Amino acid sequence: MTTHTHTRACDLTLSLPPTGWLEFGAGALRRLPATVLRTGHRRVFVVTDPGLRTTGLVDRVVRTLTGAGIDCDVHDAIPPNPSTGAVDTAAAQAREFGEAAVVALGGGSALDAAKGVALLAVNPGSAAEFDYRVEPQRPGLPLIAIPTTAGTGAETNGFGVIEDKARHRKVYIGHDTVKPVASILDPELTVGLPPSATAATGMDALVHGIESLASRGANPVSRGYAAQAVGVVSRWLPAAVEDGTDLEARSQLLLGAHLAGLALSISGLGLVHGVAHAVTARVGAPHGLALSAVLPEVMAWCAPQAEDALARVAREMGAGQDPASAVDACRKLAEQVGARRPLSAYGVTADMVEDLARTALEDAVTGNSPRRPTEDDIAGLITSCL
Numbered sequence: 001m002t003t004h005t006h007t008r009a010c011d012l013t014l015s016l017p018p019t020g021w022l023e024f025g026a027g028a029l030r031r032l033p034a035t036v037l038r039t040g041h042r043r044v045f046v047v048t049d050p051g052l053r054t055t056g057l058v059d060r061v062v063r064t065l066t067g068a069g070i071d072c073d074v075h076d077a078i079p080p081n082p083s084t085g086a087v088d089t090a091a092a093q094a095r096e097f098g099e100a101a102v103v104a105l106g107g108g109s110a111l112d113a114a115k116g117v118a119l120l121a122v123n124p125g126s127a128a129e130f131d132y133r134v135e136p137q138r139p140g141l142p143l144i145a146i147p148t149t150a151g152t153g154a155e156t157n158g159f160g161v162i163e164d165k166a167r168h169r170k171v172y173i174g175h176d177t178v179k180p181v182a183s184i185l186d187p188e189l190t191v192g193l194p195p196s197a198t199a200a201t202g203m204d205a206l207v208h209g210i211e212s213l214a215s216r217g218a219n220p221v222s223r224g225y226a227a228q229a230v231g232v233v234s235r236w237l238p239a240a241v242e243d244g245t246d247l248e249a250r251s252q253l254l255l256g257a258h259l260a261g262l263a264l265s266i267s268g269l270g271l272v273h274g275v276a277h278a279v280t281a282r283v284g285a286p287h288g289l290a291l292s293a294v295l296p297e298v299m300a301w302c303a304p305q306a307e308d309a310l311a312r313v314a315r316e317m318g319a320g321q322d323p324a325s326a327v328d329a330c331r332k333l334a335e336q337v338g339a340r341r342p343l344s345a346y347g348v349t350a351d352m353v354e355d356l357a358r359t360a361l362e363d364a365v366t367g368n369s370p371r372r373p374t375e376d377d378i379a380g381l382i383t384s385c386l
Contacts, residue, residue: 020181024255026247028186029146032061033068035182036101039142043100044072045121047090047114049079052106052148055192061105061146073097075117078106081280081287082113083163084127087173091120091127094141102143104180107201108152108287111145112160116173118143128164132172139177146184149193150240150253151201151288153208153261155183163281169359170277185258187250195241198253199337200288202237205257206230207291210330211270212263214302214309215368219266223312226263231316232256234333241337271373272298274366275382278359285346292339293346294385296331301381303327306370344386353382 023031036044044065052058053076065072075090094117104114116127118140145155159174209229212222233256239249276290303310303323310323319329334340357379
């Protein structure tokens with residue numbers, strides 16, 4: 001006999017992200033013009049990176065838009081770790097182009113930068129001055145997200161992480177009004193992603209799911225999204241790394257990353273991201289690889305206050321129910337896909353540890369950690385990962 005525990009709706013209050021609309025499936029890009037028109041605009045400002053320009057994908061997007069009578073301009077200079085200055089430059093171009101929908105095309109860097117562009121195109125100030133906790137004078141321009149990697153889940157929320165080079169810190173920019181009004185998830189756009197990038201972005205999605213399960217901000221809805229994401233990503237990531245043309249693996253990864261993004265938009269993240277943000281800002285390590293470098297160690301350290309969450313991770317990864325098995329499974333998966341290297345491989349040295357620990361402790365996501373760290377705790381974790 002199966003038993004169910006019922007919770008009356010009046011007994012439960014959940015924080016849910018605002019909803020947009022989703023186009024998912026191979027060939028979904030063809031629905032971009034109709035999606036733009038749903039925003040009420042007939043002009044588009046595309047935010048992307050130079051790599052996608054060289055692949056021909058940007059030209060394909062432009063042809064899709066102009067063929068439908070939609071005017072567009074393109075900013076294709078977003079770097080892998082976008083800075084406040086890069087966002088300001090793109091926003092200045094968008095401001096000159098005028099009122100339009102913003103299309104963010106690329107990985108998390110392009111999507112995060114586009115959120116700043118959508119805000120700063122219609123509001124005074126610079127990205128370095130922007131305070132995401134203060135209501136902007138005007139709502140941002142409507143944003144349509146087209147991710148070309150399966151990892152960040154940046155299409156699910158209105159906040160981005162960018163680099164303040166002057167302070168060697170990652171900072172947040174965004175507002176609910178620049179949460180994408182629509183997301184186009186077309187797995188065909190991720191087929192050309194190299195194995196190393198597939199592994200790094202896939203590990204990012206996995207960590208989103210794991211930290212969303214363990215976060216102090218988790219609730220039943222976020223846990224549902226997160227658990228599904230952990231199971232999907234851990235199953236399909238090795239297949240996508242081994243054969244990048246496997247459209248089923250690409251589709252599943254893209255969906256898993258989206259589910260993980262929905263989870264983190266509710267629950268927030270944790271200490272793994274706090275450390276990785278500090279590392280990436282300091283030495284420029286790829287975000288997903290910085291996460292993988294510290295993931296097992298932080299999981300093991302958090303385990304005393306995250307037993308249920310890590311047991312769920314173990315189950316979803318087919319590793320039993322022991323929290324320690326979850327740690328081991330994550331370590332083995334990162335090694336299997338080639339994403340597990342020590343922090344020293346990215347240029348982190350012992351004399352950086354104190355500043356990295358301080359920066360990680362100050363990061364807003366660290367406050368969601370199920371076990372509250374001190375600066376010394378974080379320093380010890382970083383040192384163990386060198």
